[in-house]
Amino acid sequence: MNSRESAQVAFRCLPNGEVVAVLTDAGSLLGKLPIGRQLSDLVDRESALKCERFLQSACQNGGAFNWDLNVCLRGTAHGMCFAALRGDDGRLLVVAARARATTLKLLDDALTLSAEVVSETKKSHFHLSPSWDPLHEITRVNNDLVKLQRTLVKRNVELLNLTEQNNRLLGMLAHDLRGPVAIIQGYCELLDMQGHHLLGPFQKKCVEKIQHACNMLKQLLDHALDNARATASDLSTSRSMVDVVELVRDDVEIHRIIASRKNIELCVVCDEPIPRARLDPTGIHQVISNLLTNAIKYSHRDSKVTVAIARVGAELQIAVEDRGQGIPENELGKLFEPYQVTSVQPTAGETSTGLGLSIVRDVVEAHGGHVYVESAVACGSTFLVRMPLVAASEARSDLS
Amino acid sequence: MIHAESFARRYLDRLLAFDQQGALSEVLRALDDGVSLRSLYLDGFEPVQHELGRLWELNLITVAHEHYCTAITQLALAEIYPRVVRASPGAARMVTTCVPGELHELGGRMIADFFELDGWNVTYLGEPGRLDDVLSALHETHAQLLGISVTMTNNLPAASKLIARVRERFGPDAVKILIGGRALAVSSQTWSLLGADGSALDADQAVELGRSLTQQANSRCRG
Numbered sequence: 001m002n003s004r005e006s007a008q009v010a011f012r013c014l015p016n017g018e019v020v021a022v023l024t025d026a027g028s029l030l031g032k033l034p035i036g037r038q039l040s041d042l043v044d045r046e047s048a049l050k051c052e053r054f055l056q057s058a059c060q061n062g063g064a065f066n067w068d069l070n071v072c073l074r075g076t077a078h079g080m081c082f083a084a085l086r087g088d089d090g091r092l093l094v095v096a097a098r099a100r101a102t103t104l105k106l107l108d109d110a111l112t113l114s115a116e117v118v119s120e121t122k123k124s125h126f127h128l129s130p131s132w133d134p135l136h137e138i139t140r141v142n143n144d145l146v147k148l149q150r151t152l153v154k155r156n157v158e159l160l161n162l163t164e165q166n167n168r169l170l171g172m173l174a175h176d177l178r179g180p181v182a183i184i185q186g187y188c189e190l191l192d193m194q195g196h197h198l199l200g201p202f203q204k205k206c207v208e209k210i211q212h213a214c215n216m217l218k219q220l221l222d223h224a225l226d227n228a229r230a231t232a233s234d235l236s237t238s239r240s241m242v243d244v245v246e247l248v249r250d251d252v253e254i255h256r257i258i259a260s261r262k263n264i265e266l267c268v269v270c271d272e273p274i275p276r277a278r279l280d281p282t283g284i285h286q287v288i289s290n291l292l293t294n295a296i297k298y299s300h301r302d303s304k305v306t307v308a309i310a311r312v313g314a315e316l317q318i319a320v321e322d323r324g325q326g327i328p329e330n331e332l333g334k335l336f337e338p339y340q341v342t343s344v345q346p347t348a349g350e351t352s353t354g355l356g357l358s359i360v361r362d363v364v365e366a367h368g369g370h371v372y373v374e375s376a377v378a379c380g381s382t383f384l385v386r387m388p389l390v391a392a393s394e395a396r397s398d399l400s
Numbered sequence: 401m402i403h404a405e406s407f408a409r410r411y412l413d414r415l416l417a418f419d420q421q422g423a424l425s426e427v428l429r430a431l432d433d434g435v436s437l438r439s440l441y442l443d444g445f446e447p448v449q450h451e452l453g454r455l456w457e458l459n460l461i462t463v464a465h466e467h468y469c470t471a472i473t474q475l476a477l478a479e480i481y482p483r484v485v486r487a488s489p490g491a492a493r494m495v496t497t498c499v500p501g502e503l504h505e506l507g508g509r510m511i512a513d514f515f516e517l518d519g520w521n522v523t524y525l526g527e528p529g530r531l532d533d534v535l536s537a538l539h540e541t542h543a544q545l546l547g548i549s550v551t552m553t554n555n556l557p558a559a560s561k562l563i564a565r566v567r568e569r570f571g572p573d574a575v576k577i578l579i580g581g582r583a584l585a586v587s588s589q590t591w592s593l594l595g596a597d598g599s600a601l602d603a604d605q606a607v608e609l610g611r612s613l614t615q616q617a618n619s620r621c622r623g
Contacts, residue, residue, distance in 0.1 A: 011598075045553045045586070057459070068456070070461035070552075076501065077554050079463050111593045120520045142471050147526045149478045157485045234421075 003058040003308055006104065007073065008096040010110040012087075013039055015059045017051070019044065023110055028117065044070045044077045058084035058092050066100060083107050087107055088361050154352070168311075172286075172336075174221040175355045179254075179289050182220065185214045230330065242279045244316060251288040254295065262301045262348060269308040277389045280317040283363040290356035290381050297346040298381075299324035311389070315369070318385040326377040335373060336361040360385070404435050404443030412448045415469040415527040416461070427476045429565060436515055437483060441510055441603060445473055446554060453582075461481060469508055484513045492614060494545035495527040495537045499558035507581050508549030514603035515547070515610065521587065531562050535569055544614045545576050548596070550583040556594065559583075564593040 007027035012018045017039035043051045047069040058064040063085045070077040081103040082096045095106040188211045191199065199207065245268075246357045252266050261268050288307070295305040299322045308319040324347070327335065331342045338358040346352060357371075360383075369387030415422035421424045430440060430463050452469050461469075496512040498505055505526045512524040523554050529532050538546060545564060550559050563577055579596040591599035600606035602605040 015508045046582070050459065053458065064459075066462060074553060075554060075557075078551050139467055139471075139503050142474060142528050143503060146474050146478060146505070147524065150481060150524055153478075154485055157482060259551050284591070 006098075007071075007078075007248075008091070008097045010106055013092050013094055015055065015090060015092065016087075017055050024095075024106070025187060042071055042290055046070055046077070054082060054084065055092070058086055058088075059093075065104075071096070071098070073198065085111070095102050104370055117192045171355055172359055173360065175353060176289070177284055178218065179220050179293060181214050181217050183254060183260055184294075185211065185218075186261065188214065189261070190257065211333050213281050236319055239278045239280050241276045242284065243276050244279070244284065244318070245274050246307055247281060247284055248318065250287055251285060251292060252307060253293045255289070258293070259296050259305065262303075263301065264296055264299050264301070265304045266296075267304065267306050269306055270310070270313060274309055274311055274316065275389060277387075279367060279387070280363070283366065287363050288318065288320075290360050291318075291385075292381075294356055295320050295322035295324065295351045295381075298322065298344055299350075299353065300347055312386065314389055316384045316389050320385075321380065321382040323380040326379050326381055327373070327375040328377055329375075332373060332375065336371065404430070404439040404596050405581050407435060407440070407446050408444045410435040411444060412451060414419060414606055415452070416455075418465075418468065420443070420475070422473050423472050423547060424476055424479060427479065431480065431483075432454075438514070438604075438617065440445075440480075445477070445510060446602070456480060456530045462565065470534065473506060474509070479504075481513070484498060484516050488519070488521060491521040492522045492524070492545070493541050493543040495523045495525060495534065495541060495543045496549065496611065497537075497546040498527045498549050498551075499555050499562055500528055501532060502527055502549075502555045503553060504547075504551035504581075507551060508547070509583065511547055511549060511580065511603050511606055513619065514607055518547075518607045518611070522612075531558075531565055538566065538570065538575055543575065544617065545578065545610050547610070548577065548579045548581075550579065554581055556583055556590070560594045567595065573617050576610070576617055578613070580606060593599060 006023060006362070009022075010024040011019050014021070014022045019035050019037055019039065021035065032062040039055065040048050040051045051069055052066070054064050054067045054069065057067075063083075065083045068079050069082050071080045072078075078098070080096045080098055081100045082094065083103050084094045086092055086093045087108065091108055093107070095103055095110055097106050098105040139209070188207050191207050194209075196204075198357055248363045249268055252268055256266055292305065299305060303323045305323075306319075306321045308317075308321065310317045310319075325344050327342055331344075334340045335342065336357045339354040340358075341352055341354040361371050364385050364387060367387045369385060372386075373381060374384070375381035411423055411426045414426055426438070430444065431437075435444070450469070452461070452466050456463065458464045459612075477553060487501050494515055496515070498508050509524060510525065512522045515522050521541075523537050523543065525534060525537055528537075534546070537543070548559055548562065550556060559579060563579075566575055566577060577596045579594060579599050580590050580601075584590050584599050587593075598609045600609050
């Protein structure tokens with residue numbers, strides 16, 4: 001046991017705490033408190049007020065027991081249990097030790113040794129209670145556990161965020177690869193139907209193998225989509241100056257082959273010059289491709305899909321309008337949520353995962369824009385995308 | 401609907417009655433009833449801890465009882481911590497710490513949680529084994545801000561030493577230093593004498609000051 005643990009002290013003092021005689025000082029606790037000094041000089045600053053109350057309580061009540069005060073021992077504060085009894089001469093007998101049980105025993109010993117006159121009533125204040133010496137170590141262990149728990153929770157949250165992001169990226173990747181696969185399938189069909197007489201046996205076999213591979217790839221992508229669950233809250237954008245009209249025209253051209261299966265006419269309308277805008281071209285491609293695919297998927301044969309580009313104030317507007325089945329009003333609210341599928345069925349048995357519009361919303365919002373839908377059952381739907389032509393952060397830096 | 405003040409009363413009653421489950425239920429009930437996390441800390445946990453300190457000073461509770469109550473509050477903070485973490489990968493980074501030997505970690509932990517609620521990415525050290533552990537954490541996390549919590553006045557020299565070591569290693573601007581805790585209440589100028597960049601009276605002010613100190617440092621770097 002070190003001197004800190006064995007520190008014990010017993011002394012007599014005046015009601016104001018002035019030490020008049022030292023009875024015991026194991027561990028040289030009173031080394032710095034010679035006769036004439038105040039008890040408050042022994043305790044640290046945090047315990048000064050409490051020390052005053054301890055003395056008051058002992059004087060007023062005839063005794064004070066089980067007062068925890070912090071004592072400065074070699075520059076470090078240590079909790080000690082204090083007790084005091086008022087003698088019939090008004091002076092106090094004060095004892096202190098690390099453990100409560102030791103304090104009480106010390107008080108008992110001091111009473112026996114000293115000439116203090118203390119009534120039996122005052123002595124009856126004694127009641128032994130278990131020692132709590134390990135408190136200091138328990139606190140330390142608890143603090144360590146708290147830190148470990150905190151680290152664990154933080155790592156867990158980070159892992160959940162990463163998993164969410166990975167799933168979302170996987171979902172987006174799988175979804176967006178379906179577009180090009182569908183186009184390859186479409187051209188294969190075209191070759192099969194219209195160029196059949198031009199192909200030799202070898203070329204026909206090649207087309208067949210490409211079709212087979214495309215079907216397998218599509219199944220794998222569907223499977224990956226099914227496994228992608230949660231949605232990521234943040235999409236990073238990589239922006240550059242983009243000619244939006246050109247980008248839209250390219251996308252429309254790519255989708256013509258899919259539209260031609262249902263004899264759907266695709267047209268682009270742009271009646272005014274649109275300035276180049278700082279956008280993420282891959283993201284905008286995703287937006288247009290998803291909106292076009294949906295428009296074609298839910299449109300009837302021999303109908304028309306129009307993509308209109310316009311400038312509305314400081315915003316760019318892209319509107320994709322179909323004359324398809326429309327969406328019931330009560331289903332519009334959840335339309336942009338991931339994996340939401342409406343009651344409206346594709347017109348040619350195409351599949352739907354319900355991810356496309358959530359990707360559209362996320363990309364548009366990452367550009368500081370919004371996406372809306374106007375729809376009427378049996379008349380068709382128009383999806384409106386609005387994005388600032390200048391990114392908000394650039395607008396701020398321009399002003400400053 | 402209950403308010404944070406009435407939560408504080410009920411929570412304290414449960415703590416003083418050694419009712420761990422009851423105390424934790426009060427916390428969850430307050431959150432369910434719409435008390436915000438910030439209010440729970442500022443108007444709930446903080447005044448309750450001050451009241452426990454006052455009761456200890458009056459010798460109405462023992463040190464063991466006070467430690468028990470603090471441990472339950474630590475448990476409550478652990479319970480709600482998953483709702484506190486919200487830092488994104490690009491968030492500003494900070495380290496919060498006590499000094500070696502300072503076992504009163506709760507105040508520093510509440511400050512750490514408050515910064516996390518504000519979107520900071522906080523590395524919480526609690527009581528570090530050595531001052532070098534704090535320097536390593538600052539270096540490894542590229543933290544811009546160090547928050548030091550000191551409860552016992554006899555730990556102020558260690559805080560002063562820590563600040564000097566941080567200045568020596570990182571210079572005056574790379575890491576801004578906030579210091580707080582009960583030990584700082586002795587004088588309004590203690591933080592300045594210790595060499596810190598600022599001090600705050602409560603967690604709200606600490607976050608505000610931390611933001612402003614790091615913004616000033618960033619604009620100086622850009623300038």
